[in-house]
Amino acid sequence: MDYTSLFSDRPDTARLWIYIAQHDVSADTQRVVHDALASFFGAWDSHGRPVSADMAWREDRFLFVTAHVETEDASISGCATDALVHAVDEATQNLAWAPALSVSYRDAEGSVAVTDRTTFARLARAHTVDSTTSVFDPSLSTLADLHNGAFEQPAGTTWHARAFPLAHPA
CATH class of the missing domain: 3.30.70 (Alpha-Beta Plaits)
Known part of the structure; x- marks a missing residue:
């Protein structure tokens, strides 16, 4: 999107x-x-x-x-x-927000998924997510960041690449 x-x-x-x-x-x-x-x-x-x-x-x-x-x-x-x-x-009192340290990403079907970091690391080791998986950055603070495309990016170009064992598909 x-x-x-x-x-x-x-x-x-x-x-x-x-x-x-x-x-x-x-x-x-x-x-x-x-x-x-x-x-x-x-x-x-x-x-x-x-x-x-x-x-x-x-x-x-x-x-x-x-x-x-x-x-x-x-x-x-x-x-x-x-x-x-x-x-x-x-x-929004009846809504559950994703915890601050969770990882939001686009799953294989293209849907938005939210999980904890331990589970995301497990998904990376299993190659369910990789460097091309889209991840979301909710820490953006200005519209410039959003307009520059920083909200949804491939995991391999973000901090996720340093934190998780992301494979690079052939």
Whole structure:
């Protein structure tokens, strides 16, 4: 999937938060979360400056939230970031997010899978995943990173290549 055009109407300097659900999220649940966050976005501010924000679901797993303040100092305060975290937590209280140290990747069928690092290492040793397996990086913090293609990459070009015994297919 191409993530490079997501939020193309927003500045590349906009902040980005990526949440990965442990399991697929139904369309109904996605709508409920969207509506709750849209309500929050309408009143969100950072030290009295309105925050312009948007969100999108992709592949029934990924919740992307982007935001920026339209002033010279476009940073979003820590208090405003905390408010977003609380709003997401409240809107998604029935969802299980992938643990911070998990590995998200595209399985052989092309679906998004989430597993712990020990299991991913076992999959690498069994050649179920290899250097060409797409992995996802939820640590991106700006839209520039997303627009530059850093979210989904072959495991062989990421930190995964150093951490796991990834084979290089012939």
